[in-house]
Amino acid sequence: MKKLISTVIRYVPRKYLQVLSPVALRVLGFFYAGKGVQCPVCNKEYKKFLPYGRGSSARENALCPSCQTLERHRLIWLYLKEKTDFFTKNLRVLHIAPESCFITPFSKQKNLTYTTADLESPLATVKMDIQKMPFEDNSFDVVLCNHVLEHIPDDYKALSEMYRVLSPNGWAILQVPFFDLNLQKTFQDDTIISPQERFKAYGQEDHVRMYGQDYPVRIASVGFEVEENLFVKELPKENIAKYALPASEILYVARKN
Numbered sequence: 001m002k003k004l005i006s007t008v009i010r011y012v013p014r015k016y017l018q019v020l021s022p023v024a025l026r027v028l029g030f031f032y033a034g035k036g037v038q039c040p041v042c043n044k045e046y047k048k049f050l051p052y053g054r055g056s057s058a059r060e061n062a063l064c065p066s067c068q069t070l071e072r073h074r075l076i077w078l079y080l081k082e083k084t085d086f087f088t089k090n091l092r093v094l095h096i097a098p099e100s101c102f103i104t105p106f107s108k109q110k111n112l113t114y115t116t117a118d119l120e121s122p123l124a125t126v127k128m129d130i131q132k133m134p135f136e137d138n139s140f141d142v143v144l145c146n147h148v149l150e151h152i153p154d155d156y157k158a159l160s161e162m163y164r165v166l167s168p169n170g171w172a173i174l175q176v177p178f179f180d181l182n183l184q185k186t187f188q189d190d191t192i193i194s195p196q197e198r199f200k201a202y203g204q205e206d207h208v209r210m211y212g213q214d215y216p217v218r219i220a221s222v223g224f225e226v227e228e229n230l231f232v233k234e235l236p237k238e239n240i241a242k243y244a245l246p247a248s249e250i251l252y253v254a255r256k257n
């Protein structure tokens with residue numbers, strides 16, 4: 001099962017995967033019926049979550065068969081619920097490269113004016129390049145942009161654009177993957193172009209850099225105040241197990257003052 005899922009993820013382009021997979025996953029979910037974990041986004045309970053990931057990095061107990069959350073999505077959801085006014089205040093939200101698990105629940109929130117945007121995803125309503133956004137300055141109160149910047153040729157430009165379209169006091173959640181936790185300085189070599197070379201250098205065929213511990217400095221360089229939030233450490237152990245959360249993922253919360 002783990003091997004089958006990781007093969008599909010590797011060879012089927014993500015934009016098709018996002019459209020085709022929900023039905024297949026719900027069928028798989030039938031075999032995971034039970035009470036062991038619960039997804040805080042769709043509230044469904046399972047024996048455990050589905051495995052997810054590529055090759056050797058595939059992991060057990062990760063993907064919600066019902067709404068497709070992964071560990072990090074469940075963490076972000078709980079953070080938004082418990083630590084922000086995301087679900088109560090009237091907010092203009094820009095969701096870049098929107099994760100399907102969030103689109104339905106966020107669209108239903110009466111308090112949100114919710115805009116989804118992406119270069120090519122069929123799930124997004126606005127087609128745009130994050131390095132040159134078609135929005136006025138100060139257009140949004142919240143930007144959500146997770147696992148996007150590692151694909152963007154000029155991430156400084158993308159960060160500057162997010163800063164520009166956020167209004168003062170606006171904030172963003174800007175997660176990126178860290179394949180090498182010991183890497184100090186972000187590694188990018190623009191002569192590395194082929195998917196094979198990129199996989200070798202950055203850990204994935206379509207990444208253009210590997211982020212290091214200087215990631216928050218990079219965010220701050222365009223004007224943001226950055227908080228490295230370890231919200232997951234505040235949660236009781238039983239909740240971390242119940243929701244299958246990442247044990248130590250830092251949330252990068254960027255604020256425009």
Ligand SMILES: [Zn+2]
Binds near residue numbers: 041044069
């Ligand atoms: Zn779910």
